[in-house]
Amino acid sequence: MGKKLLIDRVGIEGIRYFDTYRKHGGYASVEKAFKMAPADIVEEIKKSGLRGRGGAGFPTGMKWSFLAKPEGVPRYLVCNADESEPGTFKDRYLMEFIPHLLIEGLVVSSFALGSNRTFIYIRGEYAWIVDILEQAIEEARQNGFLGNNILNSGFDCEIYVQRGAGAYICGEETALLESLEGKRGNPRIKPPFPAVKGLWDSPTVVNNVETLAAVVPIINMGGDAYSQIGIGKSTGTKLISACGNINRPGVYEIDMTISVEEFVYSDEYCGGIPNGKKLKACIPGGSSVPILPANLLFKTAKGEKRMMTYESLADGGFQTGSMMGSGGFIVLDEDQCVVRHTLTLARFYRHESCGQCSPCREGTGWMEKILNNIEYGRGKMNDIDLLWDIQRRIEGNTICPLGDAAAWPVAAAIRHFRDEFEWHVLNPEESQKRNYGLANYAEPREVVAS
Amino acid sequence: MPDEKKLFKVTIDNITIEVEPGTSILQAARKIGGDVAPPAMCYYTPLKGSGGKCRTCLVEVAAGSTADPRPMPKLVASCRTNVMDGMIVKNITSEKVIDARNGVVEFLLINHPLDCPICDQAGECHLQDLSYEHGKEGTRYEFKRRTFEKVDLGPFIQLHMTRCILCYRCVYTADQVSKKREHGVLDRGDHSQIATYIKNSLDNDFIGNVIDVCPVGALTDRTFRFKNRVWFLKPMDAHRDCPKCSGKVTLWNRGDEVYRVTARKDQWGEVHDWICNECRFEKKETKDWVIEGPTKINRHSVISQGHYVGTVKPREVLTEVMNGQAPRLLMDIHTVSEVNQPQIELSELPGPATGDVFENKNPKEK
Amino acid sequence: MITFSENKLKEAQRIINRYPQGKQKSALLPLLHLAQDEFGGWLDVPAMDYIASLLNIEPIEVYEVATFYSMYNLKPVGRHVFEVCQTGPCMLRGSDQIIDYIKQRLQINVGETTPDGMFTLKTVECLGACGYAPMMQLGKTFREHLNEEKVDQIIEECRSKAARNN
Numbered sequence: 001m002g003k004k005l006l007i008d009r010v011g012i013e014g015i016r017y018f019d020t021y022r023k024h025g026g027y028a029s030v031e032k033a034f035k036m037a038p039a040d041i042v043e044e045i046k047k048s049g050l051r052g053r054g055g056a057g058f059p060t061g062m063k064w065s066f067l068a069k070p071e072g073v074p075r076y077l078v079c080n081a082d083e084s085e086p087g088t089f090k091d092r093y094l095m096e097f098i099p100h101l102l103i104e105g106l107v108v109s110s111f112a113l114g115s116n117r118t119f120i121y122i123r124g125e126y127a128w129i130v131d132i133l134e135q136a137i138e139e140a141r142q143n144g145f146l147g148n149n150i151l152n153s154g155f156d157c158e159i160y161v162q163r164g165a166g167a168y169i170c171g172e173e174t175a176l177l178e179s180l181e182g183k184r185g186n187p188r189i190k191p192p193f194p195a196v197k198g199l200w201d202s203p204t205v206v207n208n209v210e211t212l213a214a215v216v217p218i219i220n221m222g223g224d225a226y227s228q229i230g231i232g233k234s235t236g237t238k239l240i241s242a243c244g245n246i247n248r249p250g251v252y253e254i255d256m257t258i259s260v261e262e263f264v265y266s267d268e269y270c271g272g273i274p275n276g277k278k279l280k281a282c283i284p285g286g287s288s289v290p291i292l293p294a295n296l297l298f299k300t301a302k303g304e305k306r307m308m309t310y311e312s313l314a315d316g317g318f319q320t321g322s323m324m325g326s327g328g329f330i331v332l333d334e335d336q337c338v339v340r341h342t343l344t345l346a347r348f349y350r351h352e353s354c355g356q357c358s359p360c361r362e363g364t365g366w367m368e369k370i371l372n373n374i375e376y377g378r379g380k381m382n383d384i385d386l387l388w389d390i391q392r393r394i395e396g397n398t399i400c401p402l403g404d405a406a407a408w409p410v411a412a413a414i415r416h417f418r419d420e421f422e423w424h425v426l427n428p429e430e431s432q433k434r435n436y437g438l439a440n441y442a443e444p445r446e447v448v449a450s
Numbered sequence: 451m452p453d454e455k456k457l458f459k460v461t462i463d464n465i466t467i468e469v470e471p472g473t474s475i476l477q478a479a480r481k482i483g484g485d486v487a488p489p490a491m492c493y494y495t496p497l498k499g500s501g502g503k504c505r506t507c508l509v510e511v512a513a514g515s516t517a518d519p520r521p522m523p524k525l526v527a528s529c530r531t532n533v534m535d536g537m538i539v540k541n542i543t544s545e546k547v548i549d550a551r552n553g554v555v556e557f558l559l560i561n562h563p564l565d566c567p568i569c570d571q572a573g574e575c576h577l578q579d580l581s582y583e584h585g586k587e588g589t590r591y592e593f594k595r596r597t598f599e600k601v602d603l604g605p606f607i608q609l610h611m612t613r614c615i616l617c618y619r620c621v622y623t624a625d626q627v628s629k630k631r632e633h634g635v636l637d638r639g640d641h642s643q644i645a646t647y648i649k650n651s652l653d654n655d656f657i658g659n660v661i662d663v664c665p666v667g668a669l670t671d672r673t674f675r676f677k678n679r680v681w682f683l684k685p686m687d688a689h690r691d692c693p694k695c696s697g698k699v700t701l702w703n704r705g706d707e708v709y710r711v712t713a714r715k716d717q718w719g720e721v722h723d724w725i726c727n728e729c730r731f732e733k734k735e736t737k738d739w740v741i742e743g744p745t746k747i748n749r750h751s752v753i754s755q756g757h758y759v760g761t762v763k764p765r766e767v768l769t770e771v772m773n774g775q776a777p778r779l780l781m782d783i784h785t786v787s788e789v790n791q792p793q794i795e796l797s798e799l800p801g802p803a804t805g806d807v808f809e810n811k812n813p814k815e816k
Numbered sequence: 817m818i819t820f821s822e823n824k825l826k827e828a829q830r831i832i833n834r835y836p837q838g839k840q841k842s843a844l845l846p847l848l849h850l851a852q853d854e855f856g857g858w859l860d861v862p863a864m865d866y867i868a869s870l871l872n873i874e875p876i877e878v879y880e881v882a883t884f885y886s887m888y889n890l891k892p893v894g895r896h897v898f899e900v901c902q903t904g905p906c907m908l909r910g911s912d913q914i915i916d917y918i919k920q921r922l923q924i925n926v927g928e929t930t931p932d933g934m935f936t937l938k939t940v941e942c943l944g945a946c947g948y949a950p951m952m953q954l955g956k957t958f959r960e961h962l963n964e965e966k967v968d969q970i971i972e973e974c975r976s977k978a979a980r981n982n
C-alpha cells in the first residue's frame with residue numbers, strides 16, 4: 001500500500017471539525033512554519049520538488065520565488081478551487097471531507113508569501129462546500145489560527161471563499177482573477193504574469209487546492225523527506241479521481257511509484273473493468289489530455305511499463321503518450337464510442353470558450369458541428385482531415401490554453417482511432433445502431449505517426 | 451552617455467531597426483512598414499488594453515534576445531509582445547505564421563456574411579483587406595452562419611452584429627473615450643455579442659467614435675446620407691472650432707455635399723484625435739467646415755486602389771503567400787453590385803474615383 | 817424599486833467589506849447569487865440594476881457578467897430545475913439514457929418547463945461529480961448515481977415538497 005499524506009485521515013469520524021482535526025495532528029505545520037522565516041518555507045517547498053496539481057505541473061517552490069515583492073504593495077494568495085475539467089473531482093473530495101487540511105495549508109502558504117487577504121475561488125456549483133469551508137475558517141479563527149496576530153507572530157490573515165457562477169474558463173488563473181474582480185472570466189493576455197500583476201494589479205500566486213494542501217505534509221516532514229517519495233521529478237503523492245467504466249470510481253491518493261496497470265486493475269484503486277469487459281482506451285489526466293488506446297496505456301511505445309508519474313504518462317509526447325494533467329482518470333470500456341465521447345468533449349470546450357480570441361471562439365464550434373455530423377451519420381471522409389486541420393490551427397494560437405485543451409482531445413482521437421471515425425462515415429446507418437467496439441486497440445500494434 | 455537611452459535592436463523579416471525599450475513587435479514592424487507590418491484587427495494604439503484577441507498579428511520569434519536567444523515555443527501576438535534587444539522576428543518569412551494567419555482569417559470568416567457588395571463598409575473594411583491578402587479561396591464551412599438582427603442604437607448608430615468580429619475596440623472606446631459605457635460584450639463563447647441588453651440608444655457625447663474604430667461594418671453611421679459606396683466619395687481634411695473636441699475631421703464629400711464626417715485616420719486606420727457627436731453627426735454642410743485639402747490615404751485598401759477591374763492580381767509577395775491562389779473577395783464590382791453600374795470604367799481613371807466623376811451618371815442616386 | 821431585505825442587505829455589506837477600498841466591484845458575483853436567491857430564482861433587469869446601484873457600477877457591467885456565467889438565470893425557471901450532466905464521463909455511465917427517461921417522465925424536452933411550472937429540464941456540462949455518474953444538480957445539491965428509480969424518487973420528492981408548501 002502506498003503512502004498517503006493528504007486523505008489518510010478522512011475515515012476518522014468528525015475530522016471535518018476543528019477539534020478532531022487538531023487532535024489528529026492538525027495545524028502542527030502552522031506552529032512549525034511560524035517559527036521559520038518565510039523565505040525558508042519557500043526553500044522547503046523548493047526542496048520538496050512539489051509540482052502544481054492544477055494541471056500544468058509547474059514547480060510550486062519556483063512559482064513562489066517569482067512573486068514580486070515591491071514595497072508597500074499588498075501580495076495575494078488565491079486558491080484555485082474551480083475544478084471543472086471533466087474527469088476531475090479530487091479537490092472537491094479534499095475540501096468536503098478534510099477542509100481543515102486546505103485551511104492549514106493556506107495559513108502556512110499565506111505566511112510564506114505574505115498574503116494577509118487570501119481567497120479561495122470555488123466553482124459555483126459546489127455550493128454546499130462553501131458552507132463547509134466557511135465553517136472551517138470560522139473554527140480556525142476561533143482557535144487563533146486565523147485573524148490578527150496569529151500565534152503571536154504579528155502576522156494577520158483572513159481567508160475568504162468566493163463562489164464562481166458556472167464557467168470552466170475561470171479555472172485558468174488569470175480568468176479566475178478577472179472573475180474575482182467581478183468581471184467576465186476572460187483570460188488576461190500575458191505578460192504581465194500574476195506574480196507581478198495579479199489580483200487588483202498586485203503580485204499574486206494562484207495555486208490549486210491539492211497543491212496548497214500538500215504544503216502541510218511538506219512542512220511537517222521537511223522538503224527533503226517529501227522529495228524522497230515518488231520517482232524522479234514526480235515527487236510526493238497525487239490525488240487521482242478515477243471515473244468512467246471501472247468498478248471502483250472515486251478519489252485515490254497514490255504515491256507516484258505505481259504502474260498504470262496496477263492502478264486500473266488493483267482492488268485498492270479502480271478495481272478493473274465492470275462486467276468482464278475489456279479496456280478500450282483511457283484519458284489519464286482530465287479531458288483535455290490525449291486519449292490513449294489500451295495498447296499504449298500500460299506500456300510506452302518503447303515497450304516500457306507506463307507508470308503513474310508526470311514523466312512516464314508523457315513518455316512518447318503526443319504521438320504515443322499523454323499527460324498527468326489534473327489527475328482526472330477516465331476509462332472507456334470496449335462498448336464505448338470514441339467519436340461520441342470526443343463529441344461530448346468538443347461540445348464541452350465550445351460551451352466553455354470565453355469567446356475572446358477568434359481561433360477558439362470559432363474553431364471549437366466548428367469542430368463540434370463536424371463531430372456531430374460524423375456521429376449522427378452525416379459525415380464525409382474529408383471531414384476527418386478538416387477536423388485535423390482545424391484543431392491544428394487552434395492549438396498554440398490562442399490567448400489561453402483552453403484552445404489547446406479543445407484541440408488535443410480531437411487530435412488524439414483522430415490520431416489513435418481514425419478507423420473508428422472512418423467507419424462512422426462509411427456506415428452511417430449501422431453506426432446509429434451499434435458501436436464500433438474494441439477493434440484491435442487492445443492489441444499492441446504499430447503506431448502510425450500523423 | 452548619461453541621458454542617452456539605450457535602444458533595442460530588433461530584426462524583423464531580415465530587416466534590422468532600433469527602437470525604444472517598451473516598443474511592441476507590431477509597432478517596430480510598422481516602423482519598417484510595408485508587408486513586414488502584421489495585420490491587426492483588434493489592437494488599436496490609442497486604446498489601452500486593446501489587442502491580443504483577434505490573433506491576426508501572430509508572429510514567430512526565432513530568437514528571444516541577445517541575452518536569451520532561444521526561440522519562443524509558440525507564435526506570439528505581436529501587438530502585445532514587447533521587443534527585446536537582439537530579438538529576431540519572422541512575419542511573412544515564416545511559413546508557420548502564414549499558415550496560422552490563414553487559419554485565423556478562415557476562423558474570422560466562417561461566421562461572417564460574405565455580402566461585401568451590399569455592406570456599407572465595403573471598401574474600407576479591414577476584414578475585406580485581410581481576407582484579400584491572407585485568405586484562401588473558397589470556404590470549407592458548411593454550416594449555417596450565425597446571424598443577428600440589425601439594431602439601431604439610437605438615432606446615430608446602427609449595429610449589425612452579424613458582421614462583428616468581437617475585437618472589443620468599441621468597448622474600450624466607450625470606456626476610455628466616451629467615459630460612459632452603455633454597451634458591452636454579452637454572453638460568451640461563440641454566441642458572444644456586442645449589445646446593450648435593454649437600452650437601445652447610445653448617445654453620450656463621444657460615442658460616435660465607435661464607428662471609426664470598428665474594423666468591419668458592424669457599427670455604422672445612420673446619418674451617412676444616401677448610403678454611398680465610399681470609393682465614390684472624396685475624402686477631404688477639414689476642421690472647425692469645436693468647443694468639445696479637436697474639430698479635426700475627414701469630410702466625405704460628393705460635390706459640395708457632405709455625406710459623412712469621420713475622425714482622421716492614420717495609415718494604419720487609427721484615429722488619434724477623437725471627435726464629438728456634434729461634429730460627426732450634425733455638421734453636414736460644407737459651410738460648417740474649413741476645408742484643408744484632399745485626404746492622403748495610404749492604407750492599401752480598396753479605397754486607395756481607386757480602380758478595381760485591373761487589380762485582380764495581388765502583388766507578387768501576396769501570390770506567394772497565398773500559394774498562387776487568387777484572392778476571393780476582390781471581385782469585379784460591376785458584376786455583383788447594383789449600386790455600381792455607372793457607365794464608367796473605373797480602371798481607366800487616373801486616380802481615386804471621386805464624386806465628380808460620377809456626377810449624374812448613377813441613375814440609382816437622387 | 818426592489819430592494820434586499822434587511823438581513824440580505826447586511827449580508828451584502830459583509831461581502832463587500834471583504835475587499836480592499838475601491839474594489840467593491842469584486843462583490844458582483846456573490847451579490848448576483850444573493851439576488852437570484854432572493855428574487856425568485858432568476859435575474860430580471862430591475863434586480864441587476866439594483867445590484868449595479870449597490871456597487872456603484874454601470875448596469876452594463878452587471879449585464880456583461882450575468883450573461884457570461886451559466887448559473888445565472890435570465891429567464892424565469894421552474895420551481896425545480898433538473899440540471900443533468902451530459903459530458904463524457906457521465907455519458908460513459910449512461911447519462912443519455914437518464915436524460916431520455918426524464919424527458920419521457922416529465923413529457924418535456926431539454927430546455928423546457930412543465931406546464932405547471934414545477935420542473936425545468938436542462939443539460940449541463942461536467943459538474944465535478946464524474947465518479948458518481950450519472951448525476952444532476954438540483955438546487956444547491958448534487959444527486960448522484962442516478963438510475964430510473966432514483967429519478968422517480970426525486971420527482972416524487974419535489975412534488976410532495978411543493979404540496980407541503982402550498
Ligand SMILES: Cc1cc2nc3c(=O)[nH]c(=O)nc-3n(C[C@H](O)[C@H](O)[C@H](O)COP(=O)(O)O)c2cc1C
Nearest residue numbers: 052053054080082083084171172173207208211401
Ligand atoms: C482552461 C483552463 C482551466 C483550468 N482549470 C483549473 C482548475 O479548475 N483548477 C486548477 O487548479 N487549475 C486549473 N487550471 C490551471 C491554472 O491556470 C493554474 O495553472 C493553476 O491553478 C496553478 O496552480 P498549481 O500550480 O498549483 O497547479 C486551468 C487552466 C486552464 C487553461
Ligand code: SF4
Nearest residue numbers: 354356357360398400
Ligand atoms: S483560448 Fe478560448 S477560452 Fe482562452 S482566451 Fe481564447 S477564446 Fe477565451
Ligand code: SF4
Nearest residue numbers: 614615617618620664
Ligand atoms: S462592433 Fe465592431 S468595434 Fe465593436 S467589437 Fe464588433 S467588430 Fe469590434
Ligand code: FES
Nearest residue numbers: 502504505507529
Ligand atoms: S491585433 Fe494583435 S491579436 Fe489582434
Ligand code: FES
Nearest residue numbers: 901906943945946
Ligand atoms: S462528466 Fe458529469 S460530472 Fe463530470
